[in-house]
Each structure stands twice: as C-alpha cells, then as structure tokens.
Amino acid sequence: MLLSKEARLTENSYYEASVTRPDPATALGDQISADICVVGAGFAGLSAALELRAKGYSVVVLEAKTAGWGASGRNGGQAIVGYASDDAIEAQFGADDARRAWQITVEAMQLLRSRITEHAIDCEFVPGFMSVAVNEKKGRKLAQASDNMARRYGYQTQAISAADMPQWIASKRFHSGSFDAQSGHLHPLKYCLGLAAAVRAAGVRIYENSPVIEVVRGSKPLIKTAQGSVLCNFVVLAGNVYLDAYSKTVAVAPELARRIMPVGTYIVATEPMGKERADALIHQRAAVCDTNFVLDYFRPTADHRILFGGRVSYSAATPVNLVGSMRQRMLDVFPQLSDLKLPYAWGGFVDITMNRGPDFGRLGDNIYYLQGFSGHGLALTGMAGKLVAESIAGQAERFDLLARIKHHPFPGGKLMRTPALVLGMLYYQLKDLL
Ligand SMILES: Cc1cc2nc3c(=O)[nH]c(=O)nc-3n(C[C@H](O)[C@H](O)[C@H](O)COP(=O)(O)OP(=O)(O)OC[C@H]3O[C@@H](n4cnc5c(N)ncnc54)[C@H](O)[C@@H]3O)c2cc1C
Structure with a gap:
C-alpha cells in the first residue's frame, strides 16, 4: 500500500533530475554468505556498511530498489x-546521559563533513542553519531553547533579535x-550516491x-x-x-x-x-526551518x-493540489518569488516515533535495527x-x-493508527495556528 502511494512522490524530483545515476547493480540471484547483511541502501544502511567494512568484516547490502531511492535521496x-x-x-x-546523547549528534555533523572530504563527495555542502520563530511567543521559546543548549551542552548558537531579522x-x-554555524545543508541524493x-x-x-x-532468525540468520x-x-x-512492504505473507520484523x-x-x-537574487533571500545561503510543529523548511541550491x-500528510495519500498549496506556503514566506514557476515537486515518508526520539535496538543479539529518525536523519543516520x-x-x-530511549507503539493497530495520529496532529496544527 505504501509503495503504491510512492509513484507520484518520486516522479518529479529535482534531485533525480540533477544527478546521473550509475547503472543499477545486479540483483541477488544466489545463496551467498557474509559476516554482516545490511538491509537498505539509504544513509543508515550505507553508513553501517562503510563502518563495518572499515573494521574488517565482510559486508553485503541488499536494497529493494536503488541506493538513495528512499528518504535519503529525497529529503x-x-x-x-x-x-x-x-x-x-x-x-x-x-543531565549526564542527555549530554552524552547530544554529543553524538555533534559528532554526527563532524562525521558527515569528514566523509564528504575523505571520499571527495561533490554534494554542494553549505555550512549554516537558521531556526526561525513566526511570532514573539515562539521567539521567546526558541531563545530559551538556545540558552538551554548552551548551558546544558555547551553548544553555542547565535541569537538573532527581531530588530536584526531583516538582515x-x-x-x-x-x-x-x-x-x-556547524549545521548546514547539501544535495542529499548526491551525498547518498557518493556514499554508495x-x-x-x-x-x-x-x-x-x-x-x-x-x-x-537464529544464531546464523538467513536473509x-x-x-x-x-x-x-x-x-x-x-x-x-x-x-515490511515487500512480502504479503511474512513480515521482516513485525x-x-x-x-x-x-x-x-x-x-x-x-x-x-x-545568484544575486538567491543570495539576497537568506544571509550566508543558510538552510532555514521554522519552529512550528507542522513546519516549513527551505534552502537555496547550488544552481540558485x-x-x-x-505540508504534511498523515494518511499516506499525496495531498490534492500539492503544488498549489506548496506554492502558497512558499509565497507566505517569500511573496517576491511569485513570478517563478515550480517545475519540481516530490515527497516522501518520514519515520516518526511517538516521542520523536530515534529508535535503535536489537532483536535477539544479532539483528540490529535503526529507525525512527523523525525527520532528523540526515546527519544522525551516519552516526547510527x-x-x-x-x-x-x-x-x-x-x-x-541511544537504544535505552523508550518508545511506545502507536495506538490502534494497523487500521486505527493513522486516524489516531491524524487527531493528534490536528491538535498540534491548531496549536501552531493559535
Ligand atoms: C521529504 C523528506 C524531507 C526530509 N528532510 C530532512 C531534512 O531536511 N533533514 C533531515 O535530517 N532529515 C530529513 N528527512 C529525513 C531523512 O531523509 C531520513 O531520516 C533519512 O534519510 C533516513 O535514512 P534511512 O537510511 O533510515 O532510510 P531510507 O533512505 O528511506 O533508506 C531505506 C532503504 O531501505 C530500502 N528497503 C526498505 N525495505 C527493504 C527491504 N525489505 N529489502 C531491501 N531494501 C529495503 C528502501 O528501498 C530504501 O532505499 C526528510 C525525509 C523526507 C521523506
């Protein structure tokens, strides 16, 4: 069902239009063995494969489609x-373990940057990320969160006052x-193909x-x-x-x-x-994200x-009039872009957990899983x-x-989970509006 909703989400991606993919690798057609089998060639699987190989293990990656087909190539x-x-x-x-957990995300950014350099991945990385608040109340909350980060984790960001905002x-x-200044942005599909x-x-x-x-499952799992x-x-x-999308009868990990x-x-x-017009929109060509629960995020590209x-959807269905509604959201932020066409529109699914913390762990002692990045996976997948x-x-x-982070399943079983989430999200959308 999820896969059938995907076709429209992938057909018109700027990222796919701006890369030359290598020919697809051959499909697995034999019985083979390896120390480690990784399922999925997105950022998380590829990062695991690279790190495990560096430790001397023999590693095989199995990918249902092509590397970067999932969220890693579309975000x-x-x-x-x-x-x-x-x-x-x-x-x-x-406090102490929260500080250690935070430090893992700082290292995640360093790892991302060092991989780009080490493997000479041409993925248009630009340093700089701006968090922005849509009103005074949210501005106070953002300033408080930044203070907390500085006090608890020693992580410094630069406050931007209301008076300075126009600059x-x-x-x-x-x-x-x-x-x-440490966070930033890049072309994710170029990065993912470079990683592959x-x-x-x-x-x-x-x-x-x-x-x-x-x-x-067993002492020697068979994939x-x-x-x-x-x-x-x-x-x-x-x-x-x-x-679990590829078998109608058995779930890989129910x-x-x-x-x-x-x-x-x-x-x-x-x-x-x-260049001149794009540079005038956002200082230092930074990535920008607002602090709303249902948020807007935007950034300039290398080709300006x-x-x-x-625009989120909790039913897995692509919203009606997607381009029109996205255009309106963009014009609410930058009305001066009204003359520009939107030749590309695409999307994908974010794997959110109930508490938005990442969900890592083991099934038995030899099956590891990495999921639940909750829209914050670009850097963290590398560390995962x-x-x-x-x-x-x-x-x-x-x-x-990180495996100690407790997670509750979404209530309601397969059929009722989505309606329950829709109700929860409507509440937060209302909070954003108010
Ligand atoms: C539209 C969008 C915008 C986003 N924006 C951001 C952002 O700006 N910043 C940020 O940090 N995060 C963002 N995210 C989230 C981020 O992209 C993800 O957290 C991250 O890419 C997850 O990587 P992954 O490797 O876990 O998953 P994926 O990249 O989805 O990779 C999983 C892979 O596994 C394969 N696979 C699945 N099942 C099987 C199977 N049974 N057999 C074989 N292969 C299988 C899939 O085909 C896929 O290629 C965004 C996500 C989306 C969808």
Missing part, C-alpha cells in the same frame, strides 16, 4: 545537530531566530532491486530475497518505513512497524533565479533555486551506522545509550 538536505525532540531524551535520561532573511513572516560509491570502493557488495522478504539468500552472523535492518509511523512531507523547487518543504559497527565489534556503550 530537504538540512543536516542539523540535535534530535527531533531533545526534551523527550532529556526527560528520560537525566538575515528577506521575509516578513519571521519574528526572530538563531543561527547554528565509497561503500563499493571499500569492497562491500551492494545488490539492488533485491527486496528482502524474510529474515529467518531471503525472491531469488537468493544471505547467510550471515549479524543483520542490520535499515529499511525505514518500507521494511515488532518494529508499530513503533514508527510514515508521515508524508513534500518539497517544491523553483526555477533558477540567478529555492527548495521549499513542508557508526554506533552499530562499534557495537558489533564489542564497544556497545554508545549504541546502548
């Missing part, structure tokens, strides 16, 4: 320090903000068009596709919301599906507007477009892969720290 490109919900993590962890963004929509190339160059076999339909299988010692499940919910989010790209994202590799190699402390 807003905003690589941000922190979690989707720092409060939830702090509430569960207490930072050519929009009247925002009251005040904060600027984070680095993984292959390290000696990992990636099989594409090879959906996993069953994982037979089955329609035409082949991988016998291994460890499995890393990094299939996001699609993990216990995981209820812990995340696919929420659609959408992006449009303007036509190019020229604005990529504008937002690194922490899995540390854990498999015997250093489990940091993986176990």
Whole structure:
C-alpha cells in the first residue's frame, strides 16, 4: 500500500533530475554468505556498511530498489545537530546521559563533513542553519531553547533579535531566530550516491532491486530475497518505513512497524533565479526551518533555486493540489518569488516515533535495527551506522545509550493508527495556528 502511494512522490524530483545515476547493480540471484547483511541502501544502511567494512568484516547490502531511492535521496538536505525532540531524551535520561546523547549528534555533523572530504563527495555542502520563530511567543521559546543548549551542552548558537531579522532573511513572516554555524545543508541524493560509491570502493557488495522478504532468525540468520539468500552472523535492518512492504505473507520484523509511523512531507523547487537574487533571500545561503510543529523548511541550491518543504500528510495519500498549496506556503514566506514557476515537486515518508526520539535496538543479539529518525536523519543516520559497527565489534556503550530511549507503539493497530495520529496532529496544527 505504501509503495503504491510512492509513484507520484518520486516522479518529479529535482534531485533525480540533477544527478546521473550509475547503472543499477545486479540483483541477488544466489545463496551467498557474509559476516554482516545490511538491509537498505539509504544513509543508515550505507553508513553501517562503510563502518563495518572499515573494521574488517565482510559486508553485503541488499536494497529493494536503488541506493538513495528512499528518504535519503529525497529529503530537504538540512543536516542539523540535535534530535527531533531533545526534551523527550532529556526527560528520560537525566543531565549526564542527555549530554552524552547530544554529543553524538555533534559528532554526527563532524562525521558527515569528514566523509564528504575523505571520499571527495561533490554534494554542494553549505555550512549554516537558521531556526526561525513566526511570532514573539515562539521567539521567546526558541531563545530559551538556545540558552538551554548552551548551558546544558555547551553548544553555542547565535541569537538573532527581531530588530536584526531583516538582515538575515528577506521575509516578513519571521519574528526572530538563531543561527547554528556547524549545521548546514547539501544535495542529499548526491551525498547518498557518493556514499554508495565509497561503500563499493571499500569492497562491500551492494545488490539492488533485491527486496528482502524474510529474515529467518537464529544464531546464523538467513536473509531471503525472491531469488537468493544471505547467510550471515549479524543483520542490520535499515529499511525505514518500507521494511515490511515487500512480502504479503511474512513480515521482516513485525515488532518494529508499530513503533514508527510514515508521515508524508513534500518539497517544491523553483526555477533558477540567478545568484544575486538567491543570495539576497537568506544571509550566508543558510538552510532555514521554522519552529512550528507542522513546519516549513527551505534552502537555496547550488544552481540558485529555492527548495521549499513542508505540508504534511498523515494518511499516506499525496495531498490534492500539492503544488498549489506548496506554492502558497512558499509565497507566505517569500511573496517576491511569485513570478517563478515550480517545475519540481516530490515527497516522501518520514519515520516518526511517538516521542520523536530515534529508535535503535536489537532483536535477539544479532539483528540490529535503526529507525525512527523523525525527520532528523540526515546527519544522525551516519552516526547510527557508526554506533552499530562499534557495537558489533564489542564497544556497545554508545549504541546502548541511544537504544535505552523508550518508545511506545502507536495506538490502534494497523487500521486505527493513522486516524489516531491524524487527531493528534490536528491538535498540534491548531496549536501552531493559535
Ligand atoms: C521529504 C523528506 C524531507 C526530509 N528532510 C530532512 C531534512 O531536511 N533533514 C533531515 O535530517 N532529515 C530529513 N528527512 C529525513 C531523512 O531523509 C531520513 O531520516 C533519512 O534519510 C533516513 O535514512 P534511512 O537510511 O533510515 O532510510 P531510507 O533512505 O528511506 O533508506 C531505506 C532503504 O531501505 C530500502 N528497503 C526498505 N525495505 C527493504 C527491504 N525489505 N529489502 C531491501 N531494501 C529495503 C528502501 O528501498 C530504501 O532505499 C526528510 C525525509 C523526507 C521523506
């Protein structure tokens, strides 16, 4: 069902139009073995593969479609320090462990930057991220959150007062903000394809068009596709919301599906507007995200477009008049762009958890899973892969720290989960409006 909703979301992506993909890798057609089998060639799976290979393991990646087909090749490109919900993590962890958890996200940004350099990935990285508040009350909350970050984690951002706001963004929509020089933005599909190339160059076999339909658990798990299988010692499940989409009869990991919910989010790209005009919109060409619960996020591209994202859907159906409603959201922020066409519009599903904290863990002692990035996965997926590799190699402390985050399943079983979430989200949308 999820996959049938995907066709419209992928057909008109600026990212796909601005890369040349390599020919797809061959599909798995044999019975093979490896130390580790990774399911999914998005950021999380590829990062795990790269880190595990660096530790000397033989690694195979099975990808249902092609590398970067999922959220990793479609997202807003905003690589941000922190979690989707720092409060939830702090509430569960207490001060010391919350600080260690925060530090993992700082390292995630460093890892992202060092991978770009080390593997010479041309993905248009630009440093700078601005968090913006739409009114005075939200501005106070944002300033308070920035103060907390500085006091509790020693993480510094630059406050942007209401008076200074016009120098930072050519929009009247925002009251005040904060600027984070360490976070930034990039072309996610270029980064993902670069990561896949680095993984292959390290000696990992990636099989594409090879959906996993069953994982037979045991001391040596057997990972089955329609035409082949991988016998291994460890499995890393990094299939996001699609993990169970490929078999009508068996679920790959039924216990995981209820812990995340696919929420659609959408992006449009303007036509190019020229460097001077694009540079005048956002100071330092930073990425921008507002602090609303149902948020808008946008950034300039290397070829001087604005990529504008937002608009959520909880029913998995693509919203009616998607381009028209996205256009209106963009014009609410930048009315001066009304002359520009929107030649691209696409979207994808964010894997949210109830508390918006990431959901990492093990099924038994040899099947690892990484999910629930809750829209904050660009940088964190890199560390997720690194922490899995540390854990498999015997250093489990940091993986176990994040695996301690408690998650509740979405209520209501498969049929009622979505209506329950819609009601919850309507409440938050109302809060944004008020
Ligand atoms: C529109 C959109 C905007 C976003 N914007 C941002 C942003 O600006 N900043 C940010 O930090 N995050 C953002 N996110 C979230 C971010 O993209 C994700 O957190 C991240 O890409 C997740 O990576 P992943 O590897 O877990 O999943 P994915 O990239 O989805 O990869 C999973 C892969 O597994 C494969 N797979 C699934 N099941 C199977 C199976 N059974 N067998 C074989 N293969 C399988 C899929 O085909 C897919 O390629 C956004 C997401 C979306 C959709």
